[in-house]
Amino acid sequence: MVGITSYGAYIPLYRLPRSEIAKTWGVAAQGAGERAVANFDEDSLTMAVAASMDCLKGRDRGKVDGLFLATTTAPYVEKQVSTIGATALDLGRSIRTADFTNSLRAATASLLSAIDAVKAGSLKNVLVAAADSRQAQTQGGMEQTFGDGAAALLIGDSDVAATIEASYSLSDEFTDVWRAYGDNFVRAWEERFTIDEGYNRVLPEAVSGLLKKCGLSPQEINKAVFYGSNERRHKGMGKLLGFKPEQIQDGLFAGVGDTGAALPLMMLVGALETSKAGDKILVASYGNGCDVLLLSVTDRINQLRNRQGIKGHLASKKPLASYQKYLTWRGLVPVAPASRPDRDATSITAVWRERAQNIALYSSKCKSCGAQQYPIQRVCVKCHVKDNYELVRLVDQKVKIFTFTQDNLAASVDPPAVVAVVEFEGGGRGYFDMTDRDPQEVKVGMPVEFTFRKLYFDRGVHNYYWKVMPPR
């Protein structure tokens, strides 16, 4: 049977209370709770990589032969981003990569494609990663209800923790939320129309379609996972669908917000975390139609309990110091430039040449004396033998801080720039920016972990690299 063989999720560390946004603008709060805010160095790609790392914990990444990345907020409009993700995740080159985008249904579309590919036997293990970080105009309701996050599922046909029993899709030509070419912010049509004639009409139609196809009644579903753009709409849909509150999976409104295309998969991960063998899970996305899936949980689910997932990431959080931080992190206000020289243009040639070292984060390990060194050295730093090394990935190793500084001079979106010399478990040292950190908590000897982040966007090029962060 084809199904989910592993799962993972990612929620950014920082959370901003909706009341704080409402207070800033003197507008009504869109419900209680807080929204997750991606750090300035995060985007949909980096969050998808983080969720994928959670999902691949304890898995042989060499067996993954597909990466489907779903988002409506890809860093590039033209250029595949799943290839960057596959390189960062060290999945090798003999895999199928594809980006699914342009709809809030992108994640379920990629999930269904992965399922079909495995069913057809053309792929064995497909990693499906969904992430979104949608931008809303300031003061508007969506600024409060949106949130950032990601989820990842591994689809295969052996050791399946949740089998895919059935699916049902509806295509519905409808424009409720959209962005045209060049739009930075989500546009929305009048909600009274889009709810009545869209969400409240189409999602129930599709869910009924699936239940009918499977000969099931709503009461037979253990966990109902369905998209909702906010708490009120989600609650109303639960009633429309005939589910009791205890059947309805938490929509993450209290602690994360509407994570767009990623939300159905994040909710599904949340459901899997608390499900037991035999549970039937219904998953419905919504966006220009609807995809509905029926899953059946197996006893393999108990082997996936060590994921950080939704539960772990929800608990691991820090309050965002102020609404102004959110504005600067999202680039919504002009900020005085640091008094530093302009950077050189990124050399795409050089980035390509050093991709193993910089994107996959490989070090060289001398085969003569065993010394590990980063960046990759052709002449060994210790025994000086030439060109006799193997590549070793540093992301898998334990790392701790050897020394550090808090740099106020450096140009940083979130000063001070905390920069650390770190020691790798396998030997050698490296020099890395530290992110998701409280500068006051940084200490010599502190353990840290690698996280894939964006260094900067300059002249049309997103420059990604690894940073270190305190373990979450």
Place this chain on the structure above:
Amino acid sequence: MAGSIKDRVAIIGMGCTKFGERWDASCNDMIIEAAYEAYEDAGIDPKDIEAGWVGTLGGTTGMTISKPLKLQYIPITRCENGCATGSDAFRNAAYAVAAGIYDIVLVVGYEKLKDSGFSGLAIPTSGSGGGLNDFAGGVQATTTAPGMFATMATKYFERYGLSPEEGKRMIGMVSVKSHANGALNPKCHFQNEVTIEQVMKAPIISWPLGLFDCCGVSDGAAAAILVRADRAKEFRKDPIYVKALQISTGGENRFRDDYDYTHVEEIYRSGIAAYKEAGVTNPREEIGMAEVHDCFSITEAIFMEDLQFSPRGRVREDIENGFFTLEGGLPVQPDGGLKCFGHPIGASGVRMLYEMYKQLQGKAGQRQIKNPKLGLTSNLGGEPPGCCVSTIIVGH
């Protein structure tokens, strides 16, 4: 090693501009100012110059000095070696003289940093890496000069059990001493005294380094005229002789996990080589004064240990006891150092020699050290670990 430079080359003239924010002076203005002071000091005519070396990071080719100085049809080489640029230009010029190829040569070091529009150091970096830049394509962690040296201070404090307050006081006293000396020097960029309280309360640039732990970013130029030692007395009665010229360039420390971040191996090695060349066996006793590369206060503290002026891990005692003040046992940065004189990169190595030269001739005015015998200068180019360090010794 086959040869030694000791007593084969002499300095017969030197010049140095005022360092600082020379808003009204161009590179050419400063090169002319320094070179003509050196010509006059040596009592030579520009036409006597047989070859030239220019040290600069910003300028390209030997034409940067041939054009303003109208040095016609002689060989001029541009030399670059990070912050050791000026010292290395001097070293190459001295070797050409020692080789017997030229009798009289000119060395000019200069930099024009203050046209950048920034308070801090602005050195253009190469996107394709190599050498200093280990990473390519702009992919590397945030790097600033104070940030790199601050990691050494953090580690020094941790290794030797200094509280942040104790550590900041130790390095702060380095700057208090340099400001006291700079206040006596009319060519200095900064000519003010500061108190330890001011230093410790100053805004943090890169923790634990505050504003007064960082050297001046300045414009300036310095020049030297070198001749064969056996002809030196034809020009003046008090020439100064080169005793040692060394550079140690590292390639390893950055990547090693046994590097301690509390010393700089290249300083230690260049010091040992220079002491051997000059015949110095007890540096703390025999070196009469020094100008070292105090780009940051922690750097000077580490230089004191690596040059064997202070025992390893115990420089704090010497700093806090005033051993390196003008009145102390081994005056360091008598002209104010990079801290106060300023640091126009290509000029600094030559500027350090200017102070040693004037002190050895007894012409250092209020800063005059009593009867110095040997003067040492040392520059650190690049960022430890893995850098290049020059050490030069001059004397009578």
